Amino acid sequence: MEEAFLFVVLTLNATVRVATPLILCAMAGLFSERSGIIDISLEGKMLGAAFIAASVAAVTGSPWLALAAGILAAVCLALLHGFACITHHGNQVVSGVAINILMSGLTVVLGIAWFHRGGQTPSLESSERFMPISLPLSEFLADVPILGTLYGRLISGHNLLVYVAFLAVPLAWWVLFRTRFGLRLRAVGENPKAVDTAGISVAWLRYRAVLICGLLTGIAGTYLSIANNAAFVRDMTAGQGYIALAALIFGKWRPWTAFGACLLFGLLNAVAIRLQGVPIPGIGEVPVVFIQALPYVLTVVLLAGFIGKAVAPKAIGEPYVKES
Amino acid sequence: MSAPPVELPPWIDIGLIPVINICLALLVSGLIILAIGENPVEAMAIMIRGALGYGEGIGYTLYYTTNFIFTGLAVAIAFHAGLFNIGGEGQAYIGGLGVGLAMLAFDSYLPFVLLLPLGILAGAAFGAAWAAVPAWLQAYRGSHVVITTIMFNFIAAAVMVYLMVNVLIKPGQMSPESREFADAGQLPFMHEILAGIGITVTPTPLNLSIVWALICCVGVWAYIWRTRWGYELRAVGHNESAAVYAGARPRHIVIAAMCISGALAGFVGFNEIMGVHHRLLLNFTAGYGFTGIAVSLMGRNHPVGVVLASLLFGVLYQGGAELAFEVPTITRELVVTIQGLVILFSGALAYMSTPWVTRAYRALLGWRAAATAAGEA
């Protein structure tokens, strides 16, 4: 019984770790897409941020500087995307794909040039990373049955960025639905002309949305390379940016449902990894490759299942051009 | 801004602005090369020499061009239907699987004359099948084709690893490759064909499939602009409501367009498996699918542009390989970076330079008018 409970807790723990970058990217995409800008480049921003963060951490030894640098990198890419889509009315999907491909190449080019390790950054010491934090009282509660394990193994013991990710969800909800900025942002994704006629700059609103997107993906990338791991490895995002986007779509562009989709994803992934090497009655051992492919198959299933076309923000993907 | 805008003549719109976009992409690439401590001008010289300076280089360049024509056409035809097919990588992979399976099954029974069309059909069918599922999901479920095709790229990689390692591997061998095809199941190399008529060139992977690539160009052009199916496809791409009004069935067209697109990408497998390696193996797609996106955008989704852009990227790839050989700090990823920049400048920022070009053109017209007036005075 104890073992089973521990198994569940550890699986949930793994869920949290897997879901964190997805949650951050989903919230990032939420702001961008709610303002009407499709963002396929969550992947590229996250990758770029991961690389810069790991590089800065290796060079300066400070995870905080690394976090700042990672965010800065993602914000720059976000501005590039914004520049192409908002100012130049470019095709938003093409711009996103361009950034992704650019980053997958550039991170390795710079990585090899700077560190000569075939694209990897140097391994980081604990002091250079975001390490798990023990929340207060965890030792005190350690002996309490059930609650102690839950608190100690599931709620406490994550690194700072995990907590940031989980806080990002209610914060995103509050900004979108309880502030003036959020009202206007949601309006601009539905009917930018209405916002323009009210005397508000459509472009500036969208730029701000895109900047927030950069901020959040920067945190996600930093998490990947210096919190969840100890170095940057080429293509380490492995499609998670797209998966986050799918979670956002599945969650109908709302913060809490997207959050739920990310958790669902993390859970299914964690369970699958636990099943690696474990024979399933009737099927035998599942080949590792299939476990690895599972997240992608899952994404397709998610996208196929429940989507109503009409749910996306009405003006999404359409560049706003003042008629003349 | 009260000066009347000038209508840019076609030669600027189709010729000059794309060239400007490429130059911008190359300029930024040059800056990146500088940033990593190398000399961009020297790098460019090495690349051009490596790609065009000698027979072997040209052969390799054209071999890469073949693949890019296929994936470029694939992206182009999907674009005309309003779809962004990012799954060229996976479709090429599975297309190659199809070619390989056909050869492994029939190469001891059928002559080359029959295996050639069989290879083409198999590549097309398997590539189309891999595109069909995302296509169906887009048409009937509204699932964004960009995300599903990218997912299918990952899934294709997993499937191929599984198949090669566990099923198709030649017995008694370590590396995950199948056995070699019989002679009948191999496309002749160009150097073999040329030797047959008395011309000696250094052996390169360039093979007969380049002829098929050019045939596909003509075929795609004719289909899109000269047939009623192409008419309906373009209608769906521009304005689905009007296409419905016109009696077209958008869902059918979306699936058809994606399947043709997948088939074209599958022909990369025709080149690689039947033309170059003569066996099934892993990772033969090597990024060709993504390059197809850059090629199509650069070539403005038109077969002629695709051929020209494919040549340019062929030069980039072969030149890049040469560069990576000669300069230790530069690897293949530099070409990927350049690709990303090309997609950025030719796709998303395609008309960024238009205001300056217009101003320059207007100035040129003004100068010419003044000169004529002065001449008449």
Added chain:
Amino acid sequence: MATRSDGDDAVVTPEGATPPAAIDLRGINKTFGTVRANNDVAMTVRAGSIHGIVGENGAGKSTLMSILYGFYSADSGVIRVAGKPVDIRSPNDAIAAGIGMVHQHFMLVDNFTVLENVMMGAESGPLLRESIQKARGALLNLASEYGLHVDPEAVVGDLPVGSLQRVEILKALYRDARILILDEPTGVLTPQEAVQLFRILSALKERGVTVILITHKLGEVMAITDSVSVMRRGQMVAERVTAETSPEELAELMVGRKLKAGVSRQAQSVGKPALKVEGLSLRDRYGVARIDDIGFELCAGEILGIAGVSGNGQSELLEVLSGITPISAGRIHVEGRDITVAKPALPDEMRGLRLAHVPEDRQRRGMVTDFTARESSILGYQRDPAYNGRLFMDYDAIDTHCHDLMERFDVRPPLPGIVSAKLSGGNQQKLILAREIDRDPKVLLVGQPTRGVDIGAIEFIHQQLADLRDRGCAILLVSVELDEILALSDRILVMFEGRIVGEVPIEEADRSLLGLMMTNTHQGAAAADLEPLP
């Protein structure tokens, strides 16, 4: 030919006081590309009056008002509000100057509530809570003062069109607008709802709000305005006091010549039923009946007009009859043959049955604007053997066809190679009409044939339809312009909420009767006593 009235900053009122004009425009110029949308325009609007601006499509009235509202900057000219020159570069400046605008196409966010729509852009602070309270209070006041009743918590997407307009007016008043511009406000209203609107405008006028009304409906201008400006081809050609002019004079000024009396028709005997519809129903995906158990007959050689406020099922009716949308229930008979048996008929099948369709929305449905004119001239007929070999299309045949259409229907410029987007609205419409009429159909379905088309083309199109009818075609005409329905139809059906609520032969039809039918109140309630719509 009228001349422009002299501009004076002051207008003498009967009491002898001289308040400055609410709006005074001098020397406004605006050029887009090679088009001079506004050419040295001057206009004066007296404070507290209702002023109309009339002109054809493309005359420049919308551009002028867009400049006043800050969407565009004039190339040159001076704008004075209440006597003081103002620099208006954005809607913000206009709002600050007390100008509000109600656009032709509503600027509302469908999934926001009325309250959120009114607030958006005029919030009281970074957090919404304050703004919500203030807005709610203000809305209640405005409602009682001007009779603009709307439920603040209602979701805008669910509201009927008349309420949407009220929300737009509330938005402007919430921002303390003293000058209200309305752009074609009655396009989507029934005659009775228009009367309601005019009452509101009068109430505004009484409280000193200045109203500027852009419209092409001369009847309205005569009914409600105090003064009117006429624009033609970018120039202000006349200013009149409404009481001293007439619709005929205004129409002449708008067009620059005398207008034809109307469509010439031959006396016609009606033939056999070409199209018959029974029990036709269409449910949308929410289960709401957009078409509710409709039945009628359309005979050869007649024009059957379908009148109704837009949104009552007429658009759906056209889409169902042309095969674009499958029906939920009922039967459609074409020339006696039931075509709804096995599966719903699709557009190409309907065309095969000699049914042609000129869609309501020409840019969205009627043509692919990126196609060349020659490609647009065969849209819907691209599989016709006349234009196709076994594999390839026969562009010579298509070219000849397009040329022929352009000549016969006066499409300018007559260049088959021109990109369709470059044709003006009127010419696009003529090309579409040419394409459909040229097939010599047995039945022609036509929706809003003259929307956004200038008067010369309107006359031409109307005559073409009348001639087609005279040749024995059965025409189903859907239009929200009552004048058009009355001018062309032999028989009129009125639709309301998806049902046919009235049938009137042309001899007995007039605007007020039709207007009553359009709101389904012709059994009893007098027009003047209608309650304001919720």
